[in-house]
Amino acid sequence: MDTSLIGLFCIVDDFCQVFLPHWKASLLEHQDKQRNKPSRMSTSEIMTIMIYFHQSHYRNFKHYYQREVQGHLKKYFPKAVSYNRFVELMPTILLPLCFFIAAQRKTPTGIYFVDSTVLRVCHHKRSHQNRVFKGLAKKCGSMMGWFYGFKLHLIVNDMGELMAFKLSQATTDDRVVLPEIAQGLTGKIIGDKGYISQDLFNRLYEKGLQLINKIRKNMKNRLMPIIDKILLRRRGIIESVFDQLKNISQIEHSRHRSVNNFMVNILAGLAAYCLQEKKPSLNIQRNLLTN
Known part of the structure; x- marks a missing residue:
């Protein structure tokens, strides 16, 4: 018995039992009639399969679905549809996944770390051949070279x-995104040199959030409290989060055939x-206490 899968399904299904009735009522209220072909798989099952993929260490979703969902896990998903049909159903969980993530535990510790990472959708030299993300993805340079895709901005606590x-276009300045995603947070937020801006510091400080980052070599040195220095040295925590999202989960790959499923994969x-x-x-x- 796969207890981890069963536990995951229970968490997802409990959420869907609460969320889906409100969502459907909202669609009726706004007369948003969607003509979707009925599926024999429930929203809970589709969400569970997508989330479990990112916990399975598989690198390829098609292999995972055909070998696991239609194979070893068939007894847990007796009504599993074909792989092609499942790909068609994936966009239906886009909004539920957004609310599911929002419903997860978020402890306001007062200590936060912010950064962004690149999400490549294809090699930058083949960007002109990519039709899926034409007009959406952008070519941009980074510390690791040129890439074609998007940026994922995250804030995590300690x-x-x-x-x-x-998620933003690759050319979006990190300093533009930070005020939006930091709304409601107070305390200290630690970022890299890409967030250096006196105007940004002042705007966040007025809302109770102190931006801490290292200074560039051509800037005047300034005194910094020992606590802030300690936090700057611990900024690697968010790099560890990105590493897990890309190497344990599979939020970055170049096999996407639709924008919606690209988004679903990231959210899952x-x-x-x-x-x-x-x-x-x-x-x-x-x-x-020890420093």
Whole structure:
């Protein structure tokens, strides 16, 4: 018996039991009539399969679906549809996944870390051949070279919990996104040199959030509290989160055939991370006492 899969399904199904009636009522209220072909698979099953993929260590979703869902896990999903039909159903869980992630635990610890990572959708030299993301993805340079795709912006707390996220075009400045995803947060937020901006610092500070980052070599040195120095040295926590999202989960690959399913894959990966029992975390209190 796969207890991890059963536990995951129970969590997802409990959420769907609450969310779906409100969602359907909202669609009726706004007279948003969607003509969708009925599926023999439930929303809970589709969401569970997508999230479980990111916990399975498979690199290819088609292989995972055909070998696991239609194979070893067939007894858990007796009404599993064909792979092609499942791909057609994936967009139906886009909005439920957004709300599912929003419903996960977010502890306002007062200590947060922000950064962005690139999501390549194809090699930048083949960008002119890519039709799926034409007009959406952008070509941009990074520390690792040129890429064609998007940026994923994250804020996590010192416990590794996902506080906020946003997907943007590759050319979007990190400083433009931060005020939007940091709404409602107070305390300290630690970023890299890409977030250096006096105007941004002032805007966040007025809302109770202190932006902390290292200074560039051509900037004047300034005194910094020891606590802030400690937090800057611990900024690697968010890099660990990105590493898990890309190497344990599979939020970045170049086999997407639709924009909606690209989004569903990212959201399912984020949901899988939110449900991890062990996340990258810091013992801030102990560090402060011993430094």
